[in-house]
Each structure stands twice: as C-alpha cells, then as structure tokens.
Amino acid sequence: MKDNLIQYILGIADNSLILGQRLGELTGHGPAPEIDIAITNISLDLFGQVRSYFQYAAQLSDKDITEDDIAFLRTEREYVNVLLVEQPNTDFGYVITRQFLFDQFHYLLLSALQQSTDATMAAIAKKSIKEVSYHKRFSADWMKRLGDGTKESNQRVQQAVNDLWGYTNELFMLTDADKQAIAEGIGVDVTLFKKEYYENVAAILEEATLEVPTQAFFQKGGKEGVHTEHMGYLLADMQYMQRTYPGMKW
Amino acid sequence: MTTDQVNIDEELIPILRQVSDPEIPVLSILDMGVVRKAIVVDEVVEVSITPTYSGCPAMDVIGEDITAALAHAGYQAKVNLVLSPAWTTDWITPEGRKALLAYGIAPPLTATADKKALLGGEQLVKCPQCGSANTEMLSQFGSTACKALFKCKECQEPFDYFKCLT
Ligand SMILES: [Zn+2]
Numbered sequence: 001m002k003d004n005l006i007q008y009i010l011g012i013a014d015n016s017l018i019l020g021q022r023l024g025e026l027t028g029h030g031p032a033p034e035i036d037i038a039i040t041n042i043s044l045d046l047f048g049q050v051r052s053y054f055q056y057a058a059q060l061s062d063k064d065i066t067e068d069d070i071a072f073l074r075t076e077r078e079y080v081n082v083l084l085v086e087q088p089n090t091d092f093g094y095v096i097t098r099q100f101l102f103d104q105f106h107y108l109l110l111s112a113l114q115q116s117t118d119a120t121m122a123a124i125a126k127k128s129i130k131e132v133s134y135h136k137r138f139s140a141d142w143m144k145r146l147g148d149g150t151k152e153s154n155q156r157v158q159q160a161v162n163d164l165w166g167y168t169n170e171l172f173m174l175t176d177a178d179k180q181a182i183a184e185g186i187g188v189d190v191t192l193f194k195k196e197y198y199e200n201v202a203a204i205l206e207e208a209t210l211e212v213p214t215q216a217f218f219q220k221g222g223k224e225g226v227h228t229e230h231m232g233y234l235l236a237d238m239q240y241m242q243r244t245y246p247g248m249k250w
Numbered sequence: 251m252t253t254d255q256v257n258i259d260e261e262l263i264p265i266l267r268q269v270s271d272p273e274i275p276v277l278s279i280l281d282m283g284v285v286r287k288a289i290v291v292d293e294v295v296e297v298s299i300t301p302t303y304s305g306c307p308a309m310d311v312i313g314e315d316i317t318a319a320l321a322h323a324g325y326q327a328k329v330n331l332v333l334s335p336a337w338t339t340d341w342i343t344p345e346g347r348k349a350l351l352a353y354g355i356a357p358p359l360t361a362t363a364d365k366k367a368l369l370g371g372e373q374l375v376k377c378p379q380c381g382s383a384n385t386e387m388l389s390q391f392g393s394t395a396c397k398a399l400f401k402c403k404e405c406q407e408p409f410d411y412f413k414c415l416t
Contacts, residue, residue, distance in 0.1 A: 034399065035389075044303075044307075130336065137369065
C-alpha cells in the first residue's frame, strides 16, 4: 500500500519535474524579458510542488533516501511522466501549446486531488492549485494571442497543436498504481474529467481561432517508463551535477 | 485538524518580529503571516511556518533565521514547514501592507478586484510611487512568482504588484 502510494506520487510529480526542467531550459532565452520571467516563475512553482511530493515520497519510503535522490538519481525507465511534458522547446508556439495542454489537465487533476483521503496529498493539491490557476491563465492567454495574432503566429501555433495533440490521450490512461490509489480513495480517477478537459481545450482553441485536431492516433508510453528520444538528453542535463558530484548540496 | 488560527506565545513575538522576509527585508515574517505557530514545549520552541508559494526559495532561509534569532534569545527551536491550511494574502497584516507599499510594492487587492486588474485590464492597482491608478500590467509574473509587473503611466516607473492569493 505504501509502495503503491509512492508510485502514485511519482506519477503526478514526475510530470511537474520534467516540465519544470523543460521550462528551466528557457531561463535567459525567452523571446522577451516578461515571458522569460513568467516561464522561469512557472518552472519554479512546479519545482516547489515537486519538492513537496518528493519529500513525502522519501518519508514514506523504507529506503534511506531524500527528495534529491528521487529527483536526480533514477534511470530513464523509472521516470513515469507523460510524453507530452518531455517534448522539446521547438519554438515559442510549442512551449505555449505544451503548457496549455498540460495546465488544463493539471488544474482539473488538482481540483479533484484536494478531496484525497490522504491529508498530505490533499494539502499539496490545495497549495498547488492556487499557483496552477495562474499558469492556466498565462498559457490560455498566449494561445489566444498567438492563434488570433498574425498569419505567421497562427500557422505556427496550429502546427504545434497538431503535433502535440497526439500526446494528450496519455494524460487519461490509468496505471496500476492509479487504479489502486483510486480504490483506496487517495487517487484521482482522471478519466472522469476527460470529457471536460477536451471541451475546455476546444473552447479556448476556438476562441484562439485555431482548429481542433481530429486525429485518432495517440502516443503513449511515458507512464510506463518508455520515453521518447528526447528524454535521455533532458535527463543527462538534469542529472549531470548529482552524477558528477554525488551528494553535492547547495 | 487544520486551523486558520495563529498560535504564538506572547514572549516570542518581539523575537520573531525581528526576522524578515529575505526578499522583502522591510517586512517581518509575522506581518507576512507565514508563522502559524510558535509555542514553548519542554523548553523547546516549536515553530510552524507555511510557504507563501510552493517554490519560494526564501523558506529555507526563513527557517534558519528563526532558529538563529531564537538561539540568540536563549531558546532552542524546532522549525517545521506546514502546507495546510495554505497561505493566503489575507494573512498579510495591515502593518505588512503598509511596509510593502513603503518598499515600492503595491499590496494585494481583494480577490475580485485582483481578477479585474490582472485579467480584465481594469486600472485598479495604484502606483506605489505616486499613487496614480493610471497603471498598466506588463506581465502576470514579476520579479518573483508572487508578484506581477506593472508600469505607472503617470510617473513612468515600473513596479511590482503583490498578487492576490486566496
Ligand atoms: Zn506613478
């Protein structure tokens, strides 16, 4: 039961960790100072949330581990984030679209997780949702600005939507850890808000004068530890310090 | 059981008042509302602090500063971080709001006004330099996650607005 809860926590926290890392890559490289700052702040929020989750997981674990071990010292197959969040920062259209598709999900997830029977999970959700509501506004605003902007911005963000769309379905697939956590009242059944998610996303895309893709083919694997070719590079970058200087502290 | 109630021993207040938010040095952590509990139990001060934002890098420093301030006053302290109930900008005291303003940061509006200002573009945030409401938002995120970046169109100065969190 405890091991399952740890696995369930990773299923939630790894998404924020890997997305936070992706966003962190943009620090100092954003297209404008305001956006650079916003993206760095969102990254920081996500890392803060991850720390709460990982501290809890480390505390539950029988092994003598810390939050840093969980964050930095696992192998690629042990990360269970969805493929969506590991997709690269191809251009600003992709950065915003990836964020938008994730924020819309993240918000609904945390809304439900606030009712978790596990007091710590509920407390983390209550804390995090306040921050994520700002992320959600930011990414939705930019979807509209890019979609309803120039011909060029519209085309490029539409391209990103089309490319990333195939990764959205994985958000709603239940792992064994999910199923057990749901049965125990700790976990959230994400399939219950799948319809709401796609409706919310479609409404914003429409307002942004963007087309909702109709493709039926979806990618999956991240939740089972099977990642895209981008993940290895991301981890090499993220784990470099801890691997090179084991136990290094700030 | 969680509670919004703060529980701080009278004798500890002057000590804790000296500890400030490292990012806003004029603001005492007590006026910031991050200290939820500080009571003496068996000669050890048990302190609970709550983060303003999850990623707030200041929390570790605040914890150390509290321990140091209490040690200086002859107390041993045990500081722990609590997440629930989650911090809200309503916990900033009137003195805290004054300190923010004097420091050049516009204090948070009410939740409704905040939404209108940040989303609807309504001119409700007043410039902390000249007091004019003729201001515009430059970015929903400012120098730190808890602030938004504004500009005063009257005196042309940019400034931070402390976003409402309820
Ligand atoms: Zn002014």
